[in-house]
Amino acid sequence: MKTVLITGANKSIGFETAKQLLGVGYYVYLGCRDLAKGEQAVKQLQSMGLNQVEPIVIDVDNIASIRAARGQIKALDVLINNAGISGGMSQSSTETEINVFRDVFETNFFGVVEVTQAFIDLLKQSAAPRIVNVTSGLGSLTCQSDPDYVHYQVKPVTYxxxxxxxxAYTIVLAYELRDTAFKVNAVDPCYTATDFNNHSGPGTVQDAAARVVKAAVLGPDGATGQFFSDDNAPETGISPW
Structure with a gap:
């Protein structure tokens, strides 16, 4: 049975991703910062008959927590770096306090790097390792600099x-692992109605999670080093960086 660790998985897109991967036979380590919330999420999944799941406390902002989580997992095929924060959607590049930048980068960037580095040895033992970094269409520099981009006016600077x-880390990581069995990709779940955006997005968590799952279960001929986004590139699904 293949195993997957999903950070930030006790609710929203992360929870739905866990649900869908359980449905196709994966064993899920449901990453959460709060054990009680993780256990509640696991009970909810088990009530649906999805039993191959356990909560793992992992705070991606805390290296001790990451290392403790690593000590609890003995085998891993898929890592989904899903945990993220917005920092607030109304931000000025000249007035936003530097501490807000640090907080958002700690979760959205440094957390991804530290979790990946902590679990890379386990992933290398898998016959078909996969790393999925859950990103945003707003992270495309090409789109953000194009006045015709549908979300051109949306620029929360820290996010x-x-x-x-x-x-950028995804690009470099995929390059370094290019001659291995790894598939490393960034996935935009697209503008989805979640707590993250006060449920303002038009998309569903089911559709968003399906995009993440698609990258997590890629076969040996699947792409690596790509930025998948149906919002940014509805025809091809491959967003410009």
Whole structure:
């Protein structure tokens, strides 16, 4: 049975991703910062008959928590770096306090790097390792600089820059692992109605999670080093960086 760790998985897109992967036979380590919330999420999944799941406490802002989580997992095929924060959607590049930048980057960028580095040894033992970095269409520098881009006016500076940094890390990581069995990709779940955006998005968590799952279960001929986004590129599904 293949195993997957999903950070930030006790609610919203992360929870739905866990649900869908359980449905196709994966064993899920449901990453959460709060054990009680993780256990509640697991009970909800088990009530649906989805039993191959356990909560794992992992705070991506805390290296000790990441290392403790690593100590609890003995095998891993898929890592989904899903945890993220917005920092607030109304931000000025000249007035937003530097501490807000640090907080958002700590979760959205440094957390991704630290979790990936902590679990890379386990992933290398898998016959078909997959890393999925959950990004945003707003992290595309090409789209953000195009006045015709549908979300051109949406520029929360800490979120945009942190996701762009994560995208750059995805490119480099995929390149370094290019001659291995790894598939490393960034996935935009698209503008989805969640607590993250006060449920303002038009998309559903089911559709959003399906995009993440698609990258998590890629076969040996699947793409690597790509930025998947149906919002940014509805015809091809491959967003410009």
């Amino acid at each position: 945009v820059t942190s996701k762009a940094a994560m995208n």
